[in-house]
Amino acid sequence: MIEQKSFPIYKPLAIVIGTSAGGVEALTKIFIGLRAGFSIPILVVQHISPSSDSYLPKHLNRLTTVSVNEAIDKTSIEEFNAYLAPPNYHMLVEEDRTISLTVDEKVSYARPSIDVLFETASRAYGRNLLGVIMTGANADGASGSKLLREMGGFLVVQDPKSAHISTMPEAALQLAGADYVTNLEGIIEFLNQLK
Amino acid sequence: MINEEINEIQNIEIRLFLEALFQRYDYDFRNYSQAHIKRRILHRMNLNNFKNISEMQHRILYDPSFVQQILLDLSINVTEMYRDPSFYAAVRKEVIPILKTYPFIKTWHAGCSTGEEVYSMAILMREEGLLNRSQIYATDFNHKVLKIAKEGIYPIDQIKDYTTNYQKSGGKESFSSYYDANYNSVIIDSSLKKNIVFADHNLVTDSVFAEVNLIICRNVLIYFNRELQDKVIKLFLDSLAPGGILCLGSKENLQYSTHFEMFSVIDAHEKIYRKEYRH
Structure with missing residues (x-):
């Protein structure tokens, strides 16, 4: 089921990352590990309590040269930037490559939902999208990952054995398969070699 | 293919x-x-x-x-009473003192959906002594949700969350004094509805219908593209009396609007704006 497709030869135009339980720690490692000057825009859904404040983007912003912010409705997606879905909002990517936020019903019991980000980003970026699914305690992101691969995007899944909680990567692997399965260090190495 | x-x-x-x-x-x-x-x-x-x-x-x-x-x-109709309690706390602190200087207050809830936020604001205004000199317009283009808003009947299982929200927002009374509970639903105290007119209005295709002092339109504009957002903000601008107040959802903002200059910022975090007096 896991295809070890050769690494994409060209740089993706955007990266989407989805994670849940254990994700803050994983994201912290990823952003610390990104090489200085990393330029590909990153969109992140981390499941988070609806009433939480904007601690996470501020925290991640301190770790990297990438400018990490909570997403604002109708922002253009730019290089050298990372956008986090705000608590209690879905984050969607428009085909003109701007961000829309919505307060639609929860999807896969979550708002923000990884499926919503992955599906809309797949339609906007097609084969120029890289998806990353990491640790988490539910199946959100699996159907979005499936569409991402159907649209020609490249999917990296954290090796369930190495994940803090394996449910989310396992669900993605089961429904969507993957182009590359590796641990966190492998994900960082993979991201840093994109050029 | x-x-x-x-x-x-x-x-x-x-x-x-x-x-x-x-x-x-x-x-x-x-x-x-x-x-x-x-x-x-x-x-x-x-x-x-x-x-x-x-x-x-x-x-x-x-x-x-x-x-x-x-x-x-x-059309998305996910809403709750006192959604974002910090917004209502900001209204009490920063908007109510302005409204208290007016002899009569007209409020417009644009895109009111099933009405939870309309009643939240009506309760707040009553507690601040403003409801009896208020006219509140609550509009939506969807007849089905407007009917629910008018009835003011909501599932009882949400009341616990609403009560918590109400308390966090700075509510002054016992929240249960504002509704009657039945077997599986609550009905909003009908005296709150006295000054509210529920009406059909479409933000996309309809125009100004009244001059108002306060517009509340939260999490509606995010569903529009930039062009339409701008058009609706112009509609709000034209509907507001000089010095009138516009409240948007906490992740919405005026910064991409060509009409941004016509407003001053009352609360940047809670997205509360005021129409300038100049023309």
């Missing part, structure tokens, strides 16, 4: 579908957020086992009863 091509075709079909909905029934979703519309239309297509969006377009043209379903799909 490869998926990229299907995606292209679906985009064409969606434009045609929205055009059909507009030309046949006057509901204009053509300038809504495209990603949102596409998600919702594809969701309906899969639920009802349509082969494609064109098939759905045929159905909507020939079956008026299907329109109500589509309206419910496309």
